[in-house]
Amino acid sequence: MxxxxxxxxxxxxxxxxxxxxxxxxxxxxxxxxxxxxxxxxxxxxxxxxxxxxxxxxxxxxxxxxxxxxxxxxxxxxxxxxxxxxxxxxxxxxxxxxxxxxxxxxxxxxxxxxxxxxxxxxxxxxxxxxxxxxxxxxxxxxxxxxxxxxxxxxxxxxxxxxxxxDSELPPPPERCPPSGLRLTSDHTAAMGLRVVGLHLQNCGTDDYTLDGYPLLELLDTDRSPVDGARITHGSGGVSGISLPGSGFDEPAHPLVLKPGESAVSELAWRTDTPIVPYLRVRTQPDAAPVTLTLRLDLGTTGTLAVSPWKLPP
Structure with missing residues (x-):
């Protein structure tokens, strides 16, 4: 009633x-x-x-x-x-x-x-x-x-x-002025986090990669995080230094033709607090892209990064 x-x-x-x-x-x-x-x-x-x-x-x-x-x-x-x-x-x-x-x-x-x-x-x-x-x-x-x-x-x-907005990842339907589209994916298992970085040449010219993504960990106010370490290769992050993982393979120059892509992987062991942002550059003079990844690696953790490579 x-x-x-x-x-x-x-x-x-x-x-x-x-x-x-x-x-x-x-x-x-x-x-x-x-x-x-x-x-x-x-x-x-x-x-x-x-x-x-x-x-x-x-x-x-x-x-x-x-x-x-x-x-x-x-x-x-x-x-x-x-x-x-x-x-x-x-x-x-x-x-x-x-x-x-x-x-x-x-x-x-x-x-x-x-x-x-x-x-x-x-x-x-x-x-x-x-x-x-x-x-x-x-x-x-x-x-x-x-x-x-x-x-x-x-x-x-x-x-x-x-x-x-100047550092946002571009939407799928738009190619930024740089001619490069950077996106990410995220997986997790038993305390190990892995993020894939995907770089596509959506422009009209060839693009050369040599080495690793250039990374900056940013705090809530987008200032650099002190204490956390970024390492090329597995860097002691347990569970990723396995044959075929790609983390400890040597870096090789890559030339991406229009429409081609390259991938790199990030990995870390979980800790607190969370680092909200990761700023990524493909080269020192390239325009940055800031990803909101909420990296739970703490202030003294290690972020391992693999070299750029062609996708399987």
């Missing part, structure tokens, strides 16, 4: 809205059950990003569902009362202000929480080409809204990364 709403309440809310007083919108689903409520937020900004309002559950909330087991240790799906699925849905509105002097593209990582428990995966919002002094507003929603999960009660900004 739905909660009865007094007849005077809509008129009162309308009057207060005209006066600029109302900043909260309530959507009531069921008497005594959870409700989705939009409320104003005054949390300080995180790296220029501030959540201004959120629509989350409130009221009498059901507990987070937990798997049940019978006396024999077999999984027994409990009967879980689903959350309401009507209304506006869970979301948060945010503002992003670029306080720098360059044009940046931002990646904002949001967490949806039930108290202190994260509900679902991170949700990443990419905000492109924000000019200096500009403010951009947006709305974020969880990637999935499963009614058989914990009720989201708050949203927070978990992380903000940003790269100058």
């Amino acid at each position: 739905r909660r009865p709403v007094p007849v005077f309440l809509p008129a009162l809310l309308l009057a207060l809205t005209v006066l600029g007083i109302v900043t909260v919108r309530l959507v009531v689903y069921e008497f005594g059950g959870p409700t989705a409520r939009r409320k104003a937020v005054t949390v300080p900004p995180v790296d220029g990003v501030r959540i201004t309002s959120m629509t989350v559950y409130s009221g009498r909330l059901p507990p987070c569902p937990e798997p049940a087991f019978d006396d024999y240790g077999h999984h027994d799906d409990p009967v879980i009362r689903p959350l309401p699925t009507g209304g506006p849905g869970i979301s948060a509105t945010y503002e992003l202000h670029n306080e720098d002097t360059e044009v940046f593209t931002y990646t904002i990582r949001f967490m949806f929480l039930a108290g202190t428990i994260q509900v679902g995966a991170f949700t990443d919002e990419v905000v492109r080409s924000v000019r200096p002094g500009a403010t951009v507003r947006g709305t974020v929603r969880p990637e999935t809204q499963d009614p058989y999960t914990c009720p989201v009660t708050r949203v927070k900004v978990a992380e903000v990364t940003k790269v100058p």
Whole structure:
């Protein structure tokens, strides 16, 4: 049964809205059950990003569902009362202000929480080409809204990364003025991280490579990281100095004709804290490309890099 709403309440809310007083919108689903409520937020900004309002559950909330087991240790799906699925849905509105002097593209990582428990995966919002002094507003929603999960009660900004547009990896459909397109992939296994760098000659001239990618590890403010070591070859990073891995093969000059590609690999053992950025150059005078890789190699770890080679 739905909660009865007094007849005077809509008129009162309308009057207060005209006066600029109302900043909260309530959507009531069921008497005594959870409700989705939009409320104003005054949390300080995180790296220029501030959540201004959120629509989350409130009221009498059901507990987070937990798997049940019978006396024999077999999984027994409990009967879980689903959350309401009507209304506006869970979301948060945010503002992003670029306080720098360059044009940046931002990646904002949001967490949806039930108290202190994260509900679902991170949700990443990419905000492109924000000019200096500009403010951009947006709305974020969880990637999935499963009614058989914990009720989201708050949203927070978990992380903000940003790269100058002049150093962004180009999109697949565009060839940059340098004629070179640099991209990356990422795999992980048992504490060992491996990233592949892929360089494609998308221009009209031959391009010569000789040796290794030129790398810089950058901190949250994109300043060089002190202490971490970049080594050519396996460099003592356990698990990669195996025959056929390519890390300890000698470097050879390569000539990439238009349309051809080269690859290099990076590897490290996991540690904390995380180094968010890696700046890559193909030659000392080449335009840099900054990749947001979140390298969890710590401040004293070793990053191994293999020479450029043709893909298999």
